[in-house]
Amino acid sequence: MLNHENSHTIFNNARNLIPGGVNSPARAFGAVGGEPIVFDRGEGAYLYDVDGNKYVDYVQSWGPMILGHAHPRVIAAIQAAAVKGTSFGAPTLLENTLAQMVIDTVPSIEKIRFVNSGTEATMSAIRLARGFTGRKKIIKFIGNYHGHVDSLLVAAGSSAATLGVPNSPGVTEGTIQDTILLPYNNVEALKNAFHSAGKEIAAAIVEPVAGNMGCVVGSSNFLYELRHLTQENGAVLIFDEVMSGWRVGKSGAGARFSLVPDITTLGKVIGGGLPVGAYGGRADIMDNILPKGKVFQAGTLSGNPLAMAAGVATLRVLNESDPFAAIERKAAMLAEGLEDAARDAKIPAAIEQIGSMMTLFFLTEQDNKIDQHRMSGTTFNGGIVERSTATSSTGGCFSSKITDWESASRCDTNRYANFFWNMLDRGFYFPCSQFETFFMSAVITEKEINQTIDAAAEVFKLLSL
Numbered sequence: 001m002l003n004h005e006n007s008h009t010i011f012n013n014a015r016n017l018i019p020g021g022v023n024s025p026a027r028a029f030g031a032v033g034g035e036p037i038v039f040d041r042g043e044g045a046y047l048y049d050v051d052g053n054k055y056v057d058y059v060q061s062w063g064p065m066i067l068g069h070a071h072p073r074v075i076a077a078i079q080a081a082a083v084k085g086t087s088f089g090a091p092t093l094l095e096n097t098l099a100q101m102v103i104d105t106v107p108s109i110e111k112i113r114f115v116n117s118g119t120e121a122t123m124s125a126i127r128l129a130r131g132f133t134g135r136k137k138i139i140k141f142i143g144n145y146h147g148h149v150d151s152l153l154v155a156a157g158s159s160a161a162t163l164g165v166p167n168s169p170g171v172t173e174g175t176i177q178d179t180i181l182l183p184y185n186n187v188e189a190l191k192n193a194f195h196s197a198g199k200e201i202a203a204a205i206v207e208p209v210a211g212n213m214g215c216v217v218g219s220s221n222f223l224y225e226l227r228h229l230t231q232e233n234g235a236v237l238i239f240d241e242v243m244s245g246w247r248v249g250k251s252g253a254g255a256r257f258s259l260v261p262d263i264t265t266l267g268k269v270i271g272g273g274l275p276v277g278a279y280g281g282r283a284d285i286m287d288n289i290l291p292k293g294k295v296f297q298a299g300t301l302s303g304n305p306l307a308m309a310a311g312v313a314t315l316r317v318l319n320e321s322d323p324f325a326a327i328e329r330k331a332a333m334l335a336e337g338l339e340d341a342a343r344d345a346k347i348p349a350a351i352e353q354i355g356s357m358m359t360l361f362f363l364t365e366q367d368n369k370i371d372q373h374r375m376s377g378t379t380f381n382g383g384i385v386e387r388s389t390a391t392s393s394t395g396g397c398f399s400s401k402i403t404d405w406e407s408a409s410r411c412d413t414n415r416y417a418n419f420f421w422n423m424l425d426r427g428f429y430f431p432c433s434q435f436e437t438f439f440m441s442a443v444i445t446e447k448e449i450n451q452t453i454d455a456a457a458e459v460f461k462l463l464s465l
């Protein structure tokens with residue numbers, strides 16, 4: 001067992017100062033039991049805790065750190081911005097630079113506004129959609145997470161699901177009465193909802209690749225119908241790509257699936273590890289935001305120069321090095337290795353992977369018997385791509401076993417907790433919940449991947465005893 005003495009002391013003190021000892025519940029280890037690790041520093045593919053233990057990091061701050069920790073160019077950009085002053089509450093050139101980079105990368109975004117978190121981005125996008133359409137109702141999918149926005153904090157995946165509080169105390173019935181909840185990847189339910197309330201719907205918000213019930217890919221049928229029905233009914237389609245942006249490919253899930261949402265919300269990678277969110281899309285919709293339009297949205301620190309500098313540096317490195325195909329190849333290598341190792345140890349499991357996002361789902365015996373037919377095709381509209389072609393830019397590797405929150409929530413969370421602690425003990429930091437996504441990065445090499453697969457093979461054998 002690794003020594004976690006310093007982590008233990010620091011976390012114990014934190015508990016007296018901060019509710020639950022953490023500033024975000026996702027990091028509390030509640031779903032796996034035990035106490036969080038307290039980190040001292042990160043470098044490249046590795047994290048170092050306060051007891052001197054070293055881990056290969058597959059959490060990557062829950063998504064942002066696609067270039068690894070403390071990337072020299074990102075750090076240099078933050079330092080250069082900092083010496084010029086940390087905040088002015090006034091325009092800077094860096095905001096234009098990052099805006100232009102995002103607009104050049106994500107085809108559906110014509111204009112963009114920066115905020116400070118993904119939560120702010122989705123909250124503002126919903127308000128904008130309601131202001132733009134003059135309608136009240138929004139569609140949200142079960143198991144999708146869009147931050148802790150009141151009207152979206154129902155059936156909200158990971159943290160909320162993990163803690164068993166799909167409806168948080170403090171979120172009033174009045175707040176969520178205009179939220180229509182639908183199952184993910186279910187075309188029938190979608191059609192019914194639009195049939196009965198189509199002209200009252202201001203917006204549908206969706207994670208086109210869900211990352212907050214574990215990684216679950218939106219099916220082409222489902223996303224296509226969603227685009228079609230929103231358009232037909234004059235509702236705004238919001239793709240929440242706070243996690244999937246730059247993760248399922250450089251231009252996000254919308255571009256990869258050849259679908260054009262009206263608004264896209266972003267965060268995580270675009271901040272390069274600093275607090276940034278953004279929402280952008282059709283200019284005629286975006287122009288409804290104050291001061292150009294009447295929909296109120298503001299932020300003292302929005303477009304903060306340090307955050308913009310980190311984002312610009314991150315996207316610049318990504319543009320220059322174009323690591324996406326290589327990252328995806330490594331992600332498929334890890335996914336395949338974990339799946340084979342689980343099979344060898346007779347542990348029922350399904351891996352969902354697309355781009356640099358993936359989840360290892362531990363299945364119950366019963367779910368494992370469901371026929372696992374992988375569909376194949378070379379484009380997304382052809383559906384789902386076979387593992388052997390997972391290195392192609394349109395590929396991905398997913399089974400038909402986990403398609404929505406219903407199927408995800410049946411997974412064996414005890415077995416996941418066991419896997420998590422045993423991997424941690426061997427120096428591999430995975431997310432502390434079955435219902436979270438883990439990530440490949442530009443700096444994890446085949447060496448670390450092989451070490452991870454070997455360690456996992458050992459752990460699966462222990463789990464099967």
Ligand SMILES: *Cc1c(COP(=O)(O)O)cnc(C)c1O
Nearest residue numbers: 117118119145146147240242243
């Ligand atoms: C992380 C996440 C959010 C919330 O972003 P925060 O910066 O944590 O507020 C919203 N939507 C999705 C899809 C996310 O993954």
